[in-house]
Ligand SMILES: *[C@@H]1O[C@H](CO)[C@@H](O)[C@H](O)[C@H]1NC(C)=O
Ligand SMILES: *[C@@H]1O[C@H](CO)[C@@H](O)[C@H](O)[C@H]1NC(C)=O
């Protein structure tokens with residue numbers, strides 16, 4: 108017993124543990140049942156404690172607007188003896204070091220970020236920043252899954268937002284950091300543990316995995332068994348020969364932890380070896396047999412700096428992961444490690460750490476093992492990552508199954524995320540299926556990996572410099588399939604058939620001379636399509652199958668080209684679409700249905716030269732939160748030059764589901780991709796929102812003078828001498844727009860004296876535009892400068908004089924204008940009016956006149972007044988209105 112204890116102790120001292128000091132956000136409780144009085148943010152420092160927090164800042168961000176809502180400078184504070192530091196509600200036990208008022212940590216979609224001394228200070232209300240960032244958690248509660256994409260793109264690029272399940276536990280729960288493997292961490296929802304270590308529950312295997320490895324003296328390996336039954340073989344490989352040194356059989360009958368003695372005496376050296384757990388009887392793995400082509404269920408590979416396992420062994424047994432590294436002096440102690448990472452994947456020595464033995468029991472793990480991936484190293488690319496749309500997922504982008512010569516040393520599979528940005532590959536599986544048997548022959552889990560900054564990820568032979576190296580000649584030459592899945596468990600576990608659930612993309616391919624009908628694969632993955640042929644004689648050198656179209660599960664999207672690993676594929680140039688003729692613009696925007704104006708819907712009318720094909724044209728609708736929906740246009744404008752976009756059988760083009768809109772853009776994209784990109788030309792647009800973000804995106808050249816949509820519910824383009832104007836009117840789908848017309852005019856001779864008057868003749872604001880604004884203030888009926896283009900204006904002594912015809916778009920609008928002109932609150936003062944001799948049409952004046960007439964009891968007096976007025980010259984001080992007797996027109 109004493110011997111064993113000292114061995115463990117020596118092992119603890121000797122085995123290299125990769126820890127550096129760091130401060131992390133270790134736990135967040137943002138939402139308590141009922142009142143939020145137990146909220147907190149816990150930080151943890153790995154290193155010598157207590158440690159000073161001088162120079163550190165905690166920033167709370169709101170997912171709506173991506174701006175800071177609380178900033179806490181941690182200078183002057185220290186972590187506690189164990190490394191914890193808590194900011195939280197005053198009612199929390201133990202007491203936080205910094206108090207937060209109740210209900211001050213928002214419930215998501217939000218983020219909390221920790222900055223170091225090199226941050227660029229963010230002020231309250233300031234935009235999210237990645238400068239000097241040390242750690243961040245972007246979270247949302249179950250109700251609203253979206254909304255934190257903007258924060259995530261800056262704070263945790265490529266990762267998805269953590270969704271806190273409010274209903275996970277009865278009572279309160281918090282978001283806790285748990286160590287996965289190497290530098291990878293995940294979040295876990297569990298009972299809150301403020302200022303205390305997180306309780307990260309160890310996962311149990313679905314089938315079986317290696318739980319503990321003890322290879323000193325009388326060695327044994329502990330297996331943890333889940334629902335597996337049947338024969339398993341534990342195989343020990345000698346790294347000097349890559350041959351089997353020992354193999355043992357284990358028959359699984361029930362879940363539990365089982366120790367299997369492993370005799371290491373036959374290894375050429377104890378410094379390095381490889382252990383692999385396979386399904387199948389031990390007779391499949393005879394002593395001195397070669398490295399098996401089968402994929403192990405789990406594997407543990409280790410070595411020291413002088414004795415590393417071969418690439419063949421590592422790439423075959425633990426593809427993409429690193430061997431466990433021992434220091435030289437471990438010889439005296441023997442190897443002793445426990446699986447402590449909470450990750451559920453296998454074949455990763457990074458999950459193991461040196462811990463005291465726990466024979467037959469769950470491992471004795473501690474929650475903290477290594478500092479998380481340093482976010483600062485990848486938030487400085489300068490490019491702003493677009494929101495991650497759930498409908499955009501990984502694609503198979505390029506495949507080289509067969510390279511010239513027998514070497515097959517340039518095989519690769521390139522994955523690509525169409526966002527074109529760094530992206531997490533968590534839950535992505537690459538699977539290879541044999542076309543003859545329909546069986547999975549290779550399955551690779553990509554948890555914990557990220558693409559490069561352009562969205563590429565490469566799996567292949569070492570010669571192509573891949574992210575994950577796989578042994579030479581792994582990819583079969585066909586007829587076979589390479590398939591991509593998004594799944595929480597191995598796709599091959601789905602059953603005997605070709606896995607279907609979580610299918611993202613597939614390439615079914617064949618070689619020259621092989622059977623064209625790979626029927627089972629084709630039927631399951633790419634029905635109705637011929638398997639691709641990587642034509643080895645297509646190019647003098649090497650060639651690949653390259654994706655040249657965007658469609659998933661569509662073999663027509665692929666072409667045979669020269670290899671371009673990690674770069675844009677060498678696709679034949681696409682025919683570009685000729686630009687549309689001048690004058691193609693948005694003509695009308697309406698919130699009503701095409702058929703029934705009292706029903707809310709939406710239509711957009713375009714106008715251009717008659718019978719103009721609309722290839723390459725895209726209407727982009729922007730939501731108020733800058734989400735966008737692209738609608739590629741098809742067909743061409745009608746013989747009247749009009750084109751209607753609406754959800755209606757009479758429309759030329761339908762609409763997707765749209766949110767609350769802030770702007771619409773008409774653009775031309777020569778590639779025909781159906782999306783507006785940096786090469787697109789903006790032809791026209793309308794902004795209904797004051798949001799500068801939207802106005803920035805659209806960068807419209809023409810200034811649009813836009814009036815609030817009043818009841819008319821439609822905006823029509825109307826020509827003017829100056830810039831084009833948008834006029835509110837009744838909807839006119841497939842009809843000429845209703846623009847201000849002399850057919851509906853009211854003549855006005857006005858003196859106006861608004862409260863905030865400073866009108867002087869010659870001053871800039873004594874203009875028709877100002878008159879239109881004044882009238883619109885009075886009438887709120889959609890008056891623009893186009894309505895008053897025939898009105899003469901002048902100013903004097905703070906008064907505004909107008910004379911001429913005010914136009915309207917309809918009878919209805921004319922009536923509103925007339926009413927307003929005859930009775931407005933801004934007309935020059937009452938005494939002023941009384942001094943005026945005129946047949947004013949204001950009701951008060953008319954009543955006054957009638958009273959005067961009654962008092963005088965004399966028609967002659969009235970006549971005298973009339974004649975008197977006729978003799979006076981026309982006077983701007985008089986106020987007069989007469990409606991022109993035009994024939995009334997219907998709308
Ligand atoms: C290991 O096997 C060798 C023979 O190969 C044997 O001499 C030795 O006793 C075994 N060790 C243990 C601990 O069983
Ligand atoms: C070690 O090798 C010898 C000779 O090949 C063999 O007889 C013996 O069974 C091996 N021991 C173990 C534990 O595999």
Ligand SMILES: *[C@@H]1O[C@H](CO)[C@@H](O)[C@H](O)[C@H]1NC(C)=O
Pocket residue numbers: 397398399400419578579
């Ligand atoms: C890798 O191991 C396999 C046996 O599984 C063997 O056929 C192949 O030649 C080895 N490759 C190298 C480069 O050693």
Ligand SMILES: *[C@@H]1O[C@H](CO)[C@@H](O)[C@H](O)[C@H]1NC(C)=O
Pocket residue numbers: 128129130241481482483484
């Ligand atoms: C993070 O990375 C940056 C640059 O790679 C480095 O300067 C900094 O010290 C690192 N921070 C931590 C806490 O490891």
Ligand SMILES: *[C@@H]1O[C@H](CO)[C@@H](O)[C@H](O)[C@H]1NC(C)=O
Pocket residue numbers: 703704705706
């Ligand atoms: C138009 O829609 C309104 C409200 O949905 C409905 O009451 C009215 O009957 C409809 N009119 C016609 C002509 O369909």
Ligand SMILES: *[C@@H]1O[C@H](CO)[C@@H](O)[C@H](O)[C@H]1NC(C)=O
Pocket residue numbers: 708709754761762763764765
């Ligand atoms: C148009 O119709 C589609 C399908 O019927 C529907 O999903 C979408 O929400 C509609 N869009 C608008 C803007 O009404």
Ligand SMILES: *[C@@H]1O[C@H](CO)[C@@H](O)[C@H](O)[C@H]1NC(C)=O
Pocket residue numbers: 808
């Ligand atoms: C707007 O268009 C005119 C002429 O087409 C051009 O000279 C000007 O630079 C453009 N302005 C902006 C801001 O794009």
Ligand SMILES: *[C@@H]1O[C@H](CO)[C@@H](O)[C@H](O)[C@H]1NC(C)=O
Pocket residue numbers: 897899910911912
């Ligand atoms: C407006 O002014 C011009 C020149 O000053 C004049 O010719 C015209 O008749 C005026 N129009 C009205 C409606 O008073």
